[in-house]
Amino acid sequence: MGTLSPKKLEIQKREQKILDAARPIVVREGYQALSMERIAEAVEYSRGTIYNHFSCKEEIIIALAQKGAAKRVDMFRIAASYQGISRFRMLAVCYAAERFVINYPDYFLFEQIFNLDSVREKAPHQRQQLIHTCEIQCMEVVTGVVRDAVAHGDLILPDDVTPERLVFGLWALTSGAYGLTFTSQSLPQIGIDDPYAIVRSHVCRLLDGYNWNPTSSTHCLNEEFAKIENSLSKLF
Amino acid sequence: MGTLSPKKLEIQKREQKILDAARPIVVREGYQALSMERIAEAVEYSRGTIYNHFSCKEEIIIALAQKGAAKRVDMFRIAASYQGISRFRMLAVCYAAERFVINYPDYFLFEQIFNLDSVREKAPHQRQQLIHTCEIQCMEVVTGVVRDAVAHGDLILPDDVTPERLVFGLWALTSGAYGLTFTSQSLPQIGIDDPYAIVRSHVCRLLDGYNWNPTSSTHCLNEEFAKIENSLSKLF
DNA sequence: TTGATTTTCTGACACAGTGTCAGAAAATGC
DNA sequence: GCATTTTCTGACACTGTGTCAGAAAATCAA
Structure with missing residues (x-):
């Protein structure tokens, strides 16, 4: 149960990586400046992949909250x-x-x-x-x-x-x-x-x-x- | 000084009309639902005209506040x-x-x-x-x-x-x-x-x-x- | 009334961002 | 090594923004 396949583990880690990327954007440039584009760029994955984790940017804010x-x-x-x-x-x-x-x-x-x-x-x-x-x-x-x-x-x-x-x-x-x-x-x-x-x-x-x-x-x-x-x- | 041309007066009145149109949209459907499109539709002027009064929808919210x-x-x-x-x-x-x-x-x-x-x-x-x-x-x-x-x-x-x-x-x-x-x-x-x-x-x-x-x-x-x-x- | 001048209004345009999804690419299992 | 499953991508259709050239309307002077 505690042992996840390496792939699954990577995915879990990425969720945190996305949040870590989003956080400074909101802090430094405000909520308006946060876009899936910007996040995707920062984590070096495509926008589609971000959407596999979060359904919209609002959900990212909520995850941070x-x-x-x-x-x-x-x-x-x-x-x-x-x-x-x-x-x-x-x-x-x-x-x-x-x-x-x-x-x-x-x-x-x-x-x-x-x-x-x-x-x-x-x-x-x-x-x-x-x-x-x-x-x-x-x-x-x-x-x-x-x-x-x-x-x-x-x-x-x-x-x-x-x-x-x-x-x-x-x-x-x-x-x-x-x-x-x-x-x-x-x-x-x-x-x-x-x-x-x-x-x-x-x-x-x-x-x-x-x-x-x-x-x-x-x-x-x-x-x-x-x-x-x-x-x-x-x-x- | 107190006498404005009828045209100027109409313009002043419209500012209020725009705010009156925006208010129920925000109240009933939330800030996300507020768009210049929606307002323009409600007041029956084009979007361009709304922009003559307010530079963006944020300014409308602030005017209401x-x-x-x-x-x-x-x-x-x-x-x-x-x-x-x-x-x-x-x-x-x-x-x-x-x-x-x-x-x-x-x-x-x-x-x-x-x-x-x-x-x-x-x-x-x-x-x-x-x-x-x-x-x-x-x-x-x-x-x-x-x-x-x-x-x-x-x-x-x-x-x-x-x-x-x-x-x-x-x-x-x-x-x-x-x-x-x-x-x-x-x-x-x-x-x-x-x-x-x-x-x-x-x-x-x-x-x-x-x-x-x-x-x-x-x-x-x-x-x-x-x-x-x-x-x-x-x-x- | 007329036409010149100024003001106001419009909608097409370029742009930015969203959320989706077919199919490419990678991982997994046998 | 190949079939199956999972994961990832970027093109696509959309929604909405802010701008601006030119259309339309108002104003004014003769």
């Missing part, structure tokens, strides 16, 4: 296993989210493209499903931390707030902020020159709003962030 | 003039942001498309500038409310938090949440079936985190939201 989504799941899992009390573990996950966009800004870009209906709809459903699965896995990791917090008494959730709903807020805050960071031209003009630091501080305030102990007022969370950074940065 | 951005500025201004204490005015603005995406989901869609570098770059700089200006105007309206809050002593901002930075958080939270609402397939599966209500609650928690008086614990903000809804809904 999926690689990114899988990477994020990995990073979240590592972060969630940070040794510490629940709120610090939560900060560790937020740190992972931050590092994901910093380390892999192109993956973040692919996700943005994928998010357009017009792109998503052209690709086969199965690919979409894979990304969806990663999203759910990330959610599970983070809600896991929230549940642990509740179990340990660090956090008391209001009746109408499930762990998923709390995490939705963090997800919205971070993805929204990083999205703005990449796309809004207004930020420097209004004095937002370190969006990552601002996100950290807002995350802390939001969690303070839920009284997730220890709160900012009782514990220096910046210091803790430094510790998290120190222990996780080598793992990403 | 700009209309939306201008609408949002209007709504924010109306909301910010809500009669009440600062925190309620802030909620009124958040309500305006919510209503904007509910009333004009297509404008929100155009903004998402505009946010892709590959689309934005193809259109003339001047159009981008118009959207940028609207963004700044929205920011000014909202920071105005924050400054009033500080002036009235309802809010004490930490040293490192400017009004712009606080607003950035709200902007990220709301735009992120509405973006997810439109694009993530995972939400229903994880029990997020009323994202708008969740955003409201997170906004309140975030402002609680900054101790913007009155906080959720001292005043029922849901009740206030109902009042805001009642008095603003007819204005939008």
Whole structure:
């Protein structure tokens, strides 16, 4: 089962080769510049062969987005296993989210493209499903931390707030902020020159709003962030 | 000056006619389906004539996004003039942001498309500038409310938090949440079936985190939201 | 009204990219 | 070594773009 004929193996490798060729084109020249022609040229196969792997260029973008989504799941899992009390573990996950966009800004870009209906709809459903699965896995990791917090008494959730709903807020805050960071031209003009630091501080305030102990007022969370950074940065 | 020849006037009107034709195509069939051909057919002019108005279809999308951005500025201004204490005015603005995406989901869609570098770059700089200006105007309206809050002593901002930075958080939270609402397939599966209500609650928690008086614990903000809804809904 | 002048509009054209498929080429198996 | 299967290719038919020479319409002056 694990032994594939050399030919099959070559084909599998080529899929990665195609993605590796497509990636810098999108990153350097934008999605518009990506064409099957360009990719075929780069990998030195004919266009027909590329079509044996991917039904259209949208599917290539989705495949790239999926690689990114899988990477994020990995990073979240590592972060969630940070040794510490629940709120610090939560900060560790937020740190992972931050590092994901910093380390892999192109993956973040692919996700943005994928998010357009017009792109998503052209690709086969199965690919979409894979990304969806990663999203759910990330959610599970983070809600896991929230549940642990509740179990340990660090956090008391209001009746109408499930762990998923709390995490939705963090997800919205971070993805929204990083999205703005990449796309809004207004930020420097209004004095937002370190969006990552601002996100950290807002995350802390939001969690303070839920009284997730220890709160900012009782514990220096910046210091803790430094510790998290120190222990996780080598793992990403 | 105000008197244009009938011909010039007709041309101006046609610009709007083109946008009106493009809008439902994008909304109903997605950005991919938008072509100069289709538009020309709908407005009953030749493709060449459309090109006299817009240099490419990207510019049409941007023009649509700009209309939306201008609408949002209007709504924010109306909301910010809500009669009440600062925190309620802030909620009124958040309500305006919510209503904007509910009333004009297509404008929100155009903004998402505009946010892709590959689309934005193809259109003339001047159009981008118009959207940028609207963004700044929205920011000014909202920071105005924050400054009033500080002036009235309802809010004490930490040293490192400017009004712009606080607003950035709200902007990220709301735009992120509405973006997810439109694009993530995972939400229903994880029990997020009323994202708008969740955003409201997170906004309140975030402002609680900054101790913007009155906080959720001292005043029922849901009740206030109902009042805001009642008095603003007819204005939008 | 007329014709000269300017403005506006059109559709044919050259081009770029897509997705397909018959048949060439290569790999595999007997 | 040859038959069978798999893989690969590039020509083809299409869709859509952006341009521009010249047709058509509007404007204006006498």
